[in-house]
Amino acid sequence: MFKIAVASGKGGTGKTFVSTNLYQTFIEYGINAVLTDCDAEEPNAASFFKTELIESKQVTQKVPQIDSSKCLFCGKCQDWCAYNAILIIKERGLSRVMEELCHGCGACSVACENGAITEKEMLLGEVINFSDNSGCKIVEGRLKVGVYTPVPVLKRAINSTYADLAIFDSPPGTSCPFIHTVNASDYVILVTEPTPFGLNDLKLSVEILQKMGRPFSVIINRAGLGNRVVHDYLKRENIELIMEIPFDKEIASAYSKGKLAVSGRPLLAAKFSSLARKLTDKIGGIAL
Numbered sequence: 320m321f322k323i324a325v326a327s328g329k330g331g332t333g334k335t336f337v338s339t340n341l342y343q344t345f346i347e348y349g350i351n352a353v354l355t356d357c358d359a360e361e362p363n364a365a366s367f368f369k370t371e372l373i374e375s376k377q378v379t380q381k382v383p384q385i386d387s388s389k390c391l392f393c394g395k396c397q398d399w400c401a402y403n404a405i406l407i408i409k410e411r412g413l414s415r416v417m418e419e420l421c422h423g424c425g426a427c428s429v430a431c432e433n434g435a436i437t438e439k440e441m442l443l444g445e446v447i448n449f450s451d452n453s454g455c456k457i458v459e460g461r462l463k464v465g466v467y468t469p470v471p472v473l474k475r476a477i478n479s480t481y482a483d484l485a486i487f488d489s490p491p492g493t494s495c496p497f498i499h500t501v502n503a504s505d506y507v508i509l510v511t512e513p514t515p516f517g518l519n520d521l522k523l524s525v526e527i528l529q530k531m532g533r534p535f536s537v538i539i540n541r542a543g544l545g546n547r548v549v550h551d552y553l554k555r556e557n558i559e560l561i562m563e564i565p566f567d568k569e570i571a572s573a574y575s576k577g578k579l580a581v582s583g584r585p586l587l588a589a590k591f592s593s594l595a596r597k598l599t600d601k602i603g604g605i606a607l
């Protein structure tokens with residue numbers, strides 16, 4: 320399976336727009352592809368397709384619970400926790416686990432020599448599978464409201480993805496969820512907009528991908544709206560500009576109504592076909 324992440328340094332640049340329309344293009348070529356929505360805090364890729372829910376699996380994590388009748392308030396579990404998820408105050412007889420900060424590493428259970436710590440399952444979210452008769456398959460990671468980190472849920476969504484080609488709609492930003500998504504990918508497309516803000520976030524993403532050694536190229540969305548700062552930067556840094564999407568009110572309106580922009584727009588469909596061909600040339604083994 321070849322995995323392409325569509326990412327951006329900030330939200331609102333058109334990452335999901337690119338993921339969904341690129342996915343539709345691959346499906347129309349008859350490619351066995353899956354679209355995985357890794358934006359677990361706010362997944363919406365499935366809403367662009369007429370799919371049915373096939374199955375939903377809960378994602379849980381083990382979190383510790385402290386039996387205060389056995390706790391000696393020695394503080395060892397707190398010292399071993401790298402995520403500051405345990406608070407022990409001996410003077411007050413207080414031992415508390417902050418479940419929302421816990422990463423489920425199990426270190427505190429190992430640290431406690433008094434048998435005061437046991438583990439329970441905590442619900443983090445779910446991984447949902449959608450599909451239809453035309454070959455469309457979507458995997459969605461969805462975080463439970465109030466859960467602090469989407470990483471375990473998006474990891475499970477990625478691990479539930481099976482096809483010849485996978486497109487990951489990455490979470491926005493450049494923090495842990497982005498790193499985990501691009502780390503699981505073979506190739507990354509960064510989506511940006513031609514403005515100083517777009518350039519700033521693009522630079523952060525590029526720096527990370529270069530450090531990780533991930534191959535990538537850039538799409539400029541809403542081209543013509545801003546200035547040439549992003550074009551100049553890409554030229555200077557010798558970074559491939561793989562596609563430009565011109566700003567078009569009609570496209571923006573269709574997107575806001577949950578419609579795929581490639582449907583009924585031959586010029587845009589041709590642009591996405593060209594993008595799909597460039598990507599398959601990079602991948603090898605998949606012919607359009």
Ligand code: SF4
Pocket residue numbers: 385389390391392393394395396397407414430431432433434435436
């Ligand atoms: S290591 Fe065990 S005994 Fe010590 S404070 Fe933690 S739970 Fe209590």
Ligand code: SF4
Pocket residue numbers: 382383399400401402403404405416420421422423424425426427428
């Ligand atoms: S399981 Fe790991 S992260 Fe969670 S409270 Fe224990 S040591 Fe901290």
